[in-house]
Amino acid sequence: MPLRLYNTLTRKKETFRPLRDKQVGIYACGPTVYWFAHLGNLRSYVFEDILRRVLEYNDYKVKHVMNITDVGHLTSDEDTGEDKIEKGARKEGKSAREIADFYTEAFFKDIEKLNIEKPRITCKATEHIKEQINLVKILEKKGFTYQISDGVYFNTSKITEYGRLAKLDVEGLRAGARVETVEGKKNSTDFALWKLTPPGVKRQQEWDSPWGKGFPGWHLECSAMSQKYLGTQFDIHCGGIDHIPVHHTNEIAQSQAAYGEIPAKYWIHGEFLLIDGKKMAKSDANIVTIENISKKFNPLAFRYLNLTAHYHSKLNLTWESMEGAQNALDNLYEATREFKSTADFNLGLGKLADSFGLAGKKTRETLKKFREYKEEFTEAVNDDLDTPKALGIAWKLIGDENIPASLKSKLLEDFDRVFGLKLKDIKPIAIPEEVKKMFKERAKARKEKDWVKSDELRQKIENKGWLLEDTPRGTTVKPKK
Numbered sequence: 001m002p003l004r005l006y007n008t009l010t011r012k013k014e015t016f017r018p019l020r021d022k023q024v025g026i027y028a029c030g031p032t033v034y035w036f037a038h039l040g041n042l043r044s045y046v047f048e049d050i051l052r053r054v055l056e057y058n059d060y061k062v063k064h065v066m067n068i069t070d071v072g073h074l075t076s077d078e079d080t081g082e083d084k085i086e087k088g089a090r091k092e093g094k095s096a097r098e099i100a101d102f103y104t105e106a107f108f109k110d111i112e113k114l115n116i117e118k119p120r121i122t123c124k125a126t127e128h129i130k131e132q133i134n135l136v137k138i139l140e141k142k143g144f145t146y147q148i149s150d151g152v153y154f155n156t157s158k159i160t161e162y163g164r165l166a167k168l169d170v171e172g173l174r175a176g177a178r179v180e181t182v183e184g185k186k187n188s189t190d191f192a193l194w195k196l197t198p199p200g201v202k203r204q205q206e207w208d209s210p211w212g213k214g215f216p217g218w219h220l221e222c223s224a225m226s227q228k229y230l231g232t233q234f235d236i237h238c239g240g241i242d243h244i245p246v247h248h249t250n251e252i253a254q255s256q257a258a259y260g261e262i263p264a265k266y267w268i269h270g271e272f273l274l275i276d277g278k279k280m281a282k283s284d285a286n287i288v289t290i291e292n293i294s295k296k297f298n299p300l301a302f303r304y305l306n307l308t309a310h311y312h313s314k315l316n317l318t319w320e321s322m323e324g325a326q327n328a329l330d331n332l333y334e335a336t337r338e339f340k341s342t343a344d345f346n347l348g349l350g351k352l353a354d355s356f357g358l359a360g361k362k363t364r365e366t367l368k369k370f371r372e373y374k375e376e377f378t379e380a381v382n383d384d385l386d387t388p389k390a391l392g393i394a395w396k397l398i399g400d401e402n403i404p405a406s407l408k409s410k411l412l413e414d415f416d417r418v419f420g421l422k423l424k425d426i427k428p429i430a431i432p433e434e435v436k437k438m439f440k441e442r443a444k445a446r447k448e449k450d451w452v453k454s455d456e457l458r459q460k461i462e463n464k465g466w467l468l469e470d471t472p473r474g475t476t477v478k479p480k481k
């Protein structure tokens, strides 16, 4: 089953076809680093991590690029208000650089706790000022810009398809726009490329440019850095759904105007995390951070909770839902430990599963089941990352009495390449040498039909805390619960 993904650009689930054979380029809009990431932000990064893992599960090599916004993101999407970093710096009595560096590091620590792999490239807006100025120069040369006292603006009326991603009613928007938020803006949808530092003001972060001292508009960094690291067209661009109407719409406008094409083929967006039925947002002061939940929960329980909802659905965070996720995660770990600790003596299936194609009817049947589970799982994750269904398959496998424990643990570890719940770290309980010895003696006694001795040995083994099970496939031994 080929990988299918919902593309916001076409509003359709499409078969994923990469631009370059087995290489996939992803650009994900990263955090604005003026405060700790909240669990809503982190839901978006978990979703992007799952996307990358599913691509890798399908044998693609992924180049994942993420920006770090450390300048230019204003408190209002209307190109007004304060720079969030400078505001944060003032609030904490630190420099803009200190604030940005501190929260960038905090962000990396948070994603590590959620087992989100750090993107291959993380790039800061402040380290790509030259690239951003160059992009404005290209846009200026091509006639897409105009300058007003506030800065250099992108003229959205010059793009015929402006707003396609969001299916914006551009005419309606422009006609219905109440007051011009920035004086001199030609269209209400126009946006800043380069903001000039107002006269008499000294910003902490500002740079010289052909248009005067100032700083880049927020959308500009993503067009400039995605082009630098992934080229003018790459495979996937992603982020939260709030990016559709403004940020991604404007990124498309800039890149299309400068380079002639929509930068990414697939635009994939994750739904919001809610708390008490409302979007979790820094501005609403309803935020919960990793640190807040860590006292009570394993951060990976939050990751598990994310897997229980499709990325297209809203997910409501409550203490009950976190408790449910923590319980499920504990049970998953316990089952994994049991399977890893169970020795399928006489079966040798652990090895067989690795080297498919061995003879023997029972082995063939078992391996067939192994493949069926793997196919079912692949089908689920390839169907637009259906992780709730994939989790259901994992739980079905756990309860399936026809699959030997050694295969279960192999399959669960294989599924965990997508789930990312660190099942590899679950250590088996080692079978003590004396139990192994008694097990062998018992097998011999059974062969010799010495049932009395065999039962005696079973009892002794149980007294040591290990449970024997004689199955049609052979005898297994596992720790008693």
Ligand code: AMP
Binding pocket: 029, 030, 031, 032, 033, 039, 040, 041, 042, 043, 044, 239, 240, 241, 242, 243, 270, 271, 272, 273, 274, 279, 280, 281
């Ligand atoms: P920001 O740091 O505000 O630029 O946001 C970083 C990322 O988090 C963006 O991709 C947003 O779309 C996403 N985001 C913000 N709030 C939420 C939320 N409540 N649920 C899911 N994603 C969110």
Ligand code: ZN
Binding pocket: 028, 029, 030, 222, 247, 251
């Ligand atoms: Zn972006």
